[in-house]
Amino acid sequence: MNEVVPSLPEVDHQRVVFSDGLMLDCGVTITPLTVAYRTYGTLNAARSNAVLVCHALTGDQYLAETQPLTGKPGWWEKVVGPGLPIDTDRFFVICANVLGGCMGSSGPREEMTDAEGRGLGRPWGIDFPSITIRDMVRAQKRLVEHLGIERLLAVVGGSMGGMQALQWAATYPEAVFACAPIATAAHHSAQNIAFHEVGRAAIHADPDWCGGAYWKEGRLPAQGLSVARMVAHITYLSESALTRKFGRRLQGAKALTFLEDVFAVESYLRHQGSTFIRRFDANSYLTITRAMDYFDLAADHGGDLSLAFQGTPTRFFVASFSSDWLFPTAESRAVTRALNRAAARVSFVELNSDKGHDAFLLDEPEFHAALGGFLRGAADAVGV
Amino acid sequence: MNEVVPSLPEVDHQRVVFSDGLMLDCGVTITPLTVAYRTYGTLNAARSNAVLVCHALTGDQYLAETQPLTGKPGWWEKVVGPGLPIDTDRFFVICANVLGGCMGSSGPREEMTDAEGRGLGRPWGIDFPSITIRDMVRAQKRLVEHLGIERLLAVVGGSMGGMQALQWAATYPEAVFACAPIATAAHHSAQNIAFHEVGRAAIHADPDWCGGAYWKEGRLPAQGLSVARMVAHITYLSESALTRKFGRRLQGAKALTFLEDVFAVESYLRHQGSTFIRRFDANSYLTITRAMDYFDLAADHGGDLSLAFQGTPTRFFVASFSSDWLFPTAESRAVTRALNRAAARVSFVELNSDKGHDAFLLDEPEFHAALGGFLRGAADAVGV
Structure with missing residues (x-):
């Protein structure tokens, strides 16, 4: 882990800049507001076939094409494309980098601006204001309006993307x-919240974090960010998936010698940590985990989640995975119950999978069939 | 977390020194072997009333008296004492600091010795050899023999203490x-193993760890050890206990301001981290977590756990807690099934508790009653 890590490469992201800025929940206005995004498929003449996909904590807008930093396939290439559940032959798919992210939208890595929108010649870094999931959604709404879309056919997202949905x-x-x-x-x-706080503590403890000013010192808190990723990654998998994939196998040895033995699961986790630092910014990680911790939709409505959806015209598809212990099925049931109390049109499915939280990103045919069916039904109802 | 942390204070522990040393599973012999221990109650004339209690990862031998570094009550004062489940009016209770620990037994904090047992004027530090749970038990066996005890009435332990049992x-x-x-x-x-590896990575990432030689530099990897404790502590609790104790309450504020807000659960975790570094040694943490990871009693017996207990004369009491996800009930059931296959005398109970793994340390009357009953039955059978 002591290798030299360059700062994240610059990428020429597709962006839209809103010079009037965005007023945040914390009271600060970010001027201008920049939203980096990608689209797939074609917007129809009625502008009625747009599907917004919201990404998770460490996701990005490159959901159905090569990720420019890693060179790896997009994170939802199994779901978004011609003939796939989110069918780009039928739908116009939009995905924006979240506010606070590090792939081109306004966030800690972008140039800091003053109240008049003048660039200050340095990144925001730790001075980027606190944001909320609601702020992320407000920024996406600006993008959707910019694209000339009044009503989205659907908003789809897993994990933090589901919070945005x-x-x-x-x-x-x-x-x-x-x-x-x-x-x-x-x-x-x-x-x-506790697991997020461990990750933040690991970043804060890294002397290369420099109180958030690592950009100024030409340093990167690689080890702290790596530890943060390692602990988070455990929560994305299930115990049974870890046992199935790794068990107690050793890396590069057949039997314990009690000397330099490394278990395969350790080697895997270290790899997860060391690759993450090549594509993610530590201050973004701090900012976005905080936004997730703040999220409490019921509290925003006097403690009754159903009041968030009273009289809603929206139809809902709520899905959970049986072995997900980070966002367990009980949480999806609570959402479904609240939607029922609000007399919303809602279907709920718990999908059997031993892959834990990450299942929403993986090859899960039953999930893909259910999501595809929901979207086809919505498209048929709208006449897309 | 940037306060100055002194090195752990020296304590004059009660110890026994075995000058012939101990040969470890890794092939190294530690000479001499030192075992720090405490006893409670009185050994009877027949030497038949001794109960050995084995402590967990961060426990110590001070189970029923004030811990000398923290000044807090012993970790099992609710269980060990006159009239308590491990009744010191009836039993002679022994508890030893584990091999590799940091409370007086041979371990990374103690003076390094050469093959002839000569002190080298420096602590072992990272040069302390790899140890196993079996090595810990071998060291305890030497202590038990030293105390003139041929057969223990009982060996009792939770978590890593249960591995030793x-x-x-x-x-x-x-x-x-x-x-x-x-x-x-x-x-x-x-x-x-994965959670342990996160803790070790956090310690390794702390520049004050100094490659294990922090003792030489007068430093302590306080932040790394603190992060290790934070992540471990989450695994000791259940989700429902965290929700019940903290939920989404804020520390020192009534409503979110999205500025300097801290959730109560974060404040609690940070406190756990910052107090731990005042009583535990980082190299001991690395050594002992490794020993736990190595533990695989079935693998030691050709993959069949029942072969570890074939023809055993020992009677067993296996207990788990319903909300423990670190050592879930399924693991205790597997132990019980193996004991049944070995035709051992075994009783198993899953205790209802929402307190997670830590329940074995807490006020759990049903558990205490069951353990007390098991020990009374054993004592009656032996005629103690």
């Missing part, structure tokens, strides 16, 4: 015909 | 009349 339906019900929150919850639990 | 029964069946492995498993799972 729920927030979209709560904040802009008339702009969301269908909503698919997947492997998510209407609030972040105490345990989830 | 199982190893005792497997290695020295004639020396263990009764065995109570609690909240434990016969091997460390892939997920548990």
Whole structure:
């Protein structure tokens, strides 16, 4: 882990800049607001076939094409494409880098600006203001309007993307015909906050973090960010998946020698940590995990989640995975119950999988069939 | 977390020194072997009333008296004492600091010695050899013999203490009349190894660890050790206990301001981290977590756990806690099934508790009653 890590390469992302900026929940206005995004498929003449996909904590807008930093396939190439569940032959798919992210949208890595939008010649770094899931959704709404779309056919997202989908339906019900929150919850639990705090503590403890000013010192808190990724990655998998994939196998040895033995699961985790630092920014990680921790849709509505959706015209598809212990099925049931209380049109499915939280990113045919069916039904209803 | 942390204070522990040393599983002989220990109650004339309690990863020998570094009550004062489940009016209770520990037994903090047992004027540090749970048990066996005890009435332990209890029964069946492995498993799972590896990575990443030679530099890897404790601590609790104790409450504020907000669960975790560094040694943490990871009693017996206990004369009491996800009930069931296959006398109970793995340390009357009953039954059978 002591190798030299260069700063993240610059990428010429596709962006739109809103010079009037965005007022955040914390009271600060970011001027201008920049949103980096990608689209797939073609917007129809009625502008009625747009599907917004919201990405998770460490995701990005490159959901169905090569990720420019890693050179790896997009994170949802199994789901988004011609003939796939989110069918780009039929739908116009939009995905934006979240506010606070590190792939081109306004965030800690972008140039800091003053209240008049003048560049200050340095990145925001740790001075980037606190943001919320609602702020992320507000920024996406600006993009959607910019693209000339009044109502989205659907908003779809897993994990933190599901939080955004729920927030979209709560904040802009008339702009969301269908909503698919997947492997998510209407609030972040105490345990989830605790795991995030471990990751943040590891970043804060890295002397190369430099109190957030590593950009100034030409350093990167690689080891702290790596530890943060390692602990998070455990929560993305299930115990049974870890046992199935690794068990107690040793890396490069057949029997314990009690000397330099390394278990395969350790080697895998270290690899996860060391590759993550080549594609993610530590201050973005701090900013976005914080936004997730803040998320509590019921609290925003007097403690009753159903009030977030009262009289909603949106139809919902709620999905969870049986072995997901980060966003367990009980959380999806709670969302479904609240939607039922709000007399919303909602279907809920718990999908059997031993792959844990990560299942929403993996090859899960039953999930893909259910999501595809929901979207086809919505498209048929709208006449797309 | 940037406060100055002194090195751990020296304590004049009660110890026994075996000048002939101990040959370890890794092939190295530690000379001499030092075992620090405490006893409670009185050994009877027949030397038949001795109960050995084995402590967990970060426990110590001060189970029923004030811990000398923290000034806090012993970790099992609710269980060990006059009239308590491990009744010191009836039993002679022994507890030894594990080999590799940092409370006086041979371990990374103690003076390094050469093959002839000559002190080298520096601590072992990272040069302390790899140890196993079996090595810990071998060291305890020397202590028990030193105390003139041929057969223990019982060996009792939770978590890593339960691993030692199982190893005792497997290695020295004639020396263990009764065995109570609690909240434990016969091997460390892939997920548990993964969590340990996160803690070790955090320690390794701390520049104050100095490649293990922090003792030489007058430094302590306080931040790395603190992060290791934080992540471990989450695994000791259940999600429901975290929700019940902290939920989404804020520390020192009533409503989110999105500025300097800290959730109560974060404040609690940070406190756990910052107090731990005042009582535990980082190199000991590395050594002992490794020993736990190595533990696999079935693998030591050709893959069949029942072969570890074939023909055993020992009676067993296996206990798990319903909300323990670090050592889930399934692991205790597997131990019980193996004991049944070995035709051992065994009772198993899953105790209802929402307190997670830590329940074995807490006020759990049903557990205390069951353990007390098991020990009384054993004592009656032996005629103590």
